[in-house]
Structures are given as C-alpha cells and as structure tokens.
Amino acid sequence: MSPPANIGLLAGTAGDIRFEPQPMPAAPGPDGLTVRMLFAPVNPADLLAIDGGYAFALDADAPLGAEGVGVVEQVGSRVSDLSPGDLVLPLDRGNWTRRRALARDRVIAVPSNIDPRQAAMMRINPATAWLLLDASGAGPDDCLVQNAAGSAVAHWVRRLAALRDIAVIDVVRPNSSAAGLADDEHLEATVKVASGGRPVRAALDCVAGDATGRMAACLDTDGTVLVFGHLSGEPSRVRSQLLTGRGLTVRGFSLRPAEARMTPAARDAMVAALWAVAGQGGADLPIRAVFPLAEAERAIALARTPGRGRVLLDLDAISGM
Ligand SMILES: NC(=O)c1ccc[n+]([C@@H]2O[C@H](COP(=O)([O-])OP(=O)(O)OC[C@H]3O[C@@H](n4cnc5c(N)ncnc54)[C@H](OP(=O)(O)O)[C@@H]3O)[C@@H](O)[C@H]2O)c1
Known part of the structure; x- marks a missing residue:
C-alpha cells in the first residue's frame, strides 16, 4: 500500500x-x-x-x-x-x-x-535565550543565574551572554549529570561565592515550584526573576519577604509574544546574529x-x-x- x-x-x-x-x-x-x-x-x-x-x-x-x-x-x-x-x-x-x-x-x-x-x-531556543537576556536587564559585568543548566536554552544563554560580557552562574537539580551548582538549600550562599562580588541582576527559571523562590533568593536588590518554563509541574512559590525586602520582580516570559513585540529590524538583527553564532561551530x-x-x-x-x-x-x- x-x-x-x-x-x-x-x-x-x-x-x-x-x-x-x-x-x-x-x-x-x-x-x-x-x-x-x-x-x-x-x-x-x-x-x-x-x-x-x-x-x-x-x-x-x-x-x-x-x-x-x-x-x-x-x-x-x-x-x-x-x-x-x-x-x-x-x-x-x-x-x-x-x-x-x-x-x-x-x-x-x-x-x-x-x-x-x-x-x-534553531527556531525556538536560541531566540528564547536572546530575548531572555534582553528582558533580564543584565549588562556587562553583571551576573545572572539560570536553572536547568543542562538544557538547550541554557546552552544558548551561555553562548549569547558571553557576547554581552554577562557572567552566567549555572544551577542544576541535585544529582543531575549536567554541570552546575546544586539547586538545594545552600544555593543562595553558593551563588554568592560564584558571583565573585558582581551583582546578580536576574534569574532565569524554567523549573518553577520552590525553585522560583530559591532563584529569587540569589538576586541582589531590584533583581528580576523571569519564569519561562514549568519543568517541575508546580506553581512558582517565592517568600514574600524576599519580594518586599529586596524589591524583586517576578515575571513570566514567552517567546512568541516577546517576538511579536519586536520591530522587524530588531527581529532581522537577532536572526542574523543567531545564524552567525551557529555558523561559527561549537554551538551544536x-x-x-x-x-x-x-x-x-x-x-x-x-x-x-x-x-x-x-x-x-x-x-x-x-x-x-
Ligand atoms: N516560554 C518560552 O517561550 C520557552 C521557550 C523555549 C523553552 N522554554 C522552556 O524552557 C525549558 C527548557 O527547554 P529546553 O528545550 O532547553 O530543555 P531541554 O534541552 O529538553 O532540557 C531540559 C533540562 O531540564 C532539566 N530538568 C528536567 N526536569 C527538571 C526538573 N523537574 N527540575 C530541574 N531540572 C529539570 C533536565 O535536567 P537534567 O540534566 O538534570 O536531567 C534538562 O537538562 C522548558 O521548560 C521549556 O518549556 C520556554
């Protein structure tokens, strides 16, 4: 047939x-x-x-x-x-x-x-990483922290953050085979050491649940948590004292609405930059x-x-x- x-x-x-x-x-x-x-x-x-x-x-x-x-x-x-x-x-x-x-x-x-x-x-994760970096507010000599650091998004965040002189601190779930700081009760302290005194401006969280709160605790005053995934399957939980005490912002991020807000010129520039990075090899x-x-x-x-x-x-x- x-x-x-x-x-x-x-x-x-x-x-x-x-x-x-x-x-x-x-x-x-x-x-x-x-x-x-x-x-x-x-x-x-x-x-x-x-x-x-x-x-x-x-x-x-x-x-x-x-x-x-x-x-x-x-x-x-x-x-x-x-x-x-x-x-x-x-x-x-x-x-x-x-x-x-x-x-x-x-x-x-x-x-x-x-x-x-x-x-x-190449359609989703590279552009997600690019726009997460834009939304993070992090600039040269700042730090950001990201969980699920073995993921494809995290791979692209590392590559693209390096081009912007933003330091990235990787976090993984305990017992993960990927490299990074363990996402446990010591995370705030281990991130502080890893930051080497640079401000931790943003946290990129695709795990949610209690992980959102642990990521928030790593941030400096006025920092931002961007929640863009739900790998834990749990609602995000953040201690309210962290929000009030440090003036933190927690907000959601999704690629397609973020792209829809871009000008055609900005989107073309992003696509060209992403192909240039991919074409250099090492990004496979x-x-x-x-x-x-x-x-x-x-x-x-x-x-x-x-x-x-x-x-x-x-x-x-x-x-x-
Ligand atoms: N909002 C958007 O527009 C948007 C766009 C793209 C991606 N995303 C989201 O971004 C996330 C990553 O996507 P991806 O395609 O890059 O993922 P991926 O390459 O499939 O990698 C998933 C990673 O997540 C880790 N993981 C799985 N379950 C976990 C849990 N419960 N707690 C902690 N870590 C866990 C795994 O870690 P181990 O190495 O420890 O197994 C693995 O490294 C997903 O949630 C996806 O839905 C959102």
Missing part, C-alpha cells in the same frame, strides 16, 4: 498522539511556498502540548510540533529570495507533518552552512536519537526520560506509514 500523500501527528485526548491525513498543499499563491518537512525535535513544549499543559490554547485539529526544518518545494511568483531546495524554518507551530503551505514572511531562510538537524533546533547541540515519523510514540517516550541530547523526528522517512 502506498503511504498517504500528507500526514500529521496530532495530540490525542488523553496524553496520547494520533496520525491524521492532512490536505496536500495546493500550488502556492504569489507570496507563498510549499515546504517538505525534514526534521523536528521533540521539545519540552511539545510534551506539554501532548499532556494538555501548554500555556496557550492550541488548535486540537492541527499537527503538533513547535519547530522544525523543511525544504522548499515550490515558490510563489513574488518570492524572489528563496528557491526550491533551500532550507527554511517555519515560524509557526504545526511542524509534525510531511508538507506545509506557508507564507514567505512566516519562514526563516537557513544559511547553506548549517546542518539540517541542527537547523531543526547533542542529538540523542532520530526516529522516523511512524515511530513517534517511541520518540516521545524516549524524550520523556532523562538523558543527554535532543530526540528528533525524521519527517521525510516514509517507511512504516
């Missing part, structure tokens, strides 16, 4: 997934493209979307997949800067599918020196395993277990469908 022309992977109703045939994209309009998807990572945000815990309402009838990379198949008559064969990153969700119809202004062109599997992980993220789309359940199960590196879906592999 021949495989379906187009298929998508959607969230089920009980923390599971389901395959659904998707319409084949028609020939693109003047400002459109058709794209054959190649690779997509299974990110924590995708697991939240499957489990019904994502921060924004999602279209239950649309494929999952916060990010991915595809190859342009057809371009509309007014698209002059992309050609069939070029790699692109869709800006919008819905990437766990074979083929997409997209507007030119909803994709980012991938430079030719970037490996497609690395490109598949480890890949744990690559599964064909048909084996998405195995991919998701593996992504739910601790381990180094990202699990990718090969969206172009048609065996087994």
